[in-house]
Amino acid sequence: MARAVRASSRADTVVLVACVLASGLLMILPAGARNQVGSVLRETVVQPVLALQRTAERGRNAILEREGLAQRLDSLTLAGARLRELELENQRLRRMVGLGEALRTGFVVAEVLHTQSLGDEHTVTLTAGRDQGITPRSIVVAPDGVVGMVTTVDASSSLAILWTHPDFRVSAQSIGSNVLGIVRPHVGGEGERYLLELTGVAFRDSLNPGTLIVSSGLGGRYPAGIPVGTVIGEVKTSEGWARTYVVRPAVKPQDVTTVMVVQPERLGNGVANVWPKPADTASRVVRDSSARADSLSRAAAVAKADSLVRARLRSADTPKTSIIPPKPPPL
């Protein structure tokens, strides 16, 4: 029994030695021969294993690539968002340049710092002051229209109230029908917080939604022709003698980044042609005018036709063979 165990143990040792020798032989083989042995193994018994590993590697690469693709997509989305911001800024600056060219002289460009604190959200700081030629009560405008007015001027900065400020007022008129009124901030609910209202409109006048409201030049502070907003609709008030209209402002305070402060001496020359009238407003005015003209001409035509008919009837009633001349119409 012990001999059998010893023999078995010896056989195991022989197998181990054989394995070690075979491994050693493989290790000392020339590189070419080693490659050949490896190649034979890879093409036969190892092939299924190799296929498994290839599939696993592809899976891993797909997972890694997916993460990379997601990151790239994120980066592109971010870049797209930035591009949109840049596009908007570019558009704003181009319009600002256009406004500058239209004004030619007598203005100061300033950046707006929205450093509002709680309870004072209607005031902004401008990055230009006395040294740049800004004076108190100068008007602040943007390419879209009225922004506000300078209240305090320091050497290199100034404070301005926005049109949302409770003290803001501007004398205004509608384009086309020249309906006059006073524009001031609309005191409404949270949803109507950033709207204006045109007050003091004579009861005989009415405005259609979409009508452009511009400064009228009355009052001497804001020259005529600066866009203020567009009419949204009428507000019912207790005042029976005047109408009030809610106006959508031309300038959104949160979008204001760069403004122009118009100097008082420039206001004397007027700014009527600086802001082009919107095409839709102009066309609406033309359409309304032509509609009025059409109705007038229709009425005139009808009246003319009626007179002709009347004359024809009159002439038909009068006997043509009569020698007695017709009676002259009574005076």
Add this chain to the structure above:
Amino acid sequence: MVAFLILVTLHYTVRPLLGWRASIDFLVIAVLLLSVRMRPGAAAALGFITGLVSDSLTPATLGAGALAMSVVGFAASWLRAVIFADNVVLHAFFFFIGKWAFDLIYLVLARGASPLELLAQAGVWSPLSAALTAAAGVFVMLAYRMTLDPQHA
């Protein structure tokens, strides 16, 4: 034998999928688990074949893995009494030592790396890999016992 094939499959699927530097060596687990149920000579032969399969993918070190695995298989079979002890920590230690021994033999025989790299591999990465292999080995062994050998579990 089925468990052995499953472990070989895992070695060539899970390992590349994870792509860890200190990876689980399912081949060592497979050889150790089967070796304890074989005679030392058969275990050495099994280790040789398994190592040769592994080496075929790295022809530059052909034979190193076969030799290392032969030694590990033979030693595992020879130390089977330890394996049959129902002690999880001992099993983990067995897998740890098996993997580390395999790595050390392989690193010495492969001779591809600089001494510093060899030291880092043997002292840092191999023990980490051995620890992971030990954890996986214990898990596999417990799962194996619960499914195929419930009365022993």
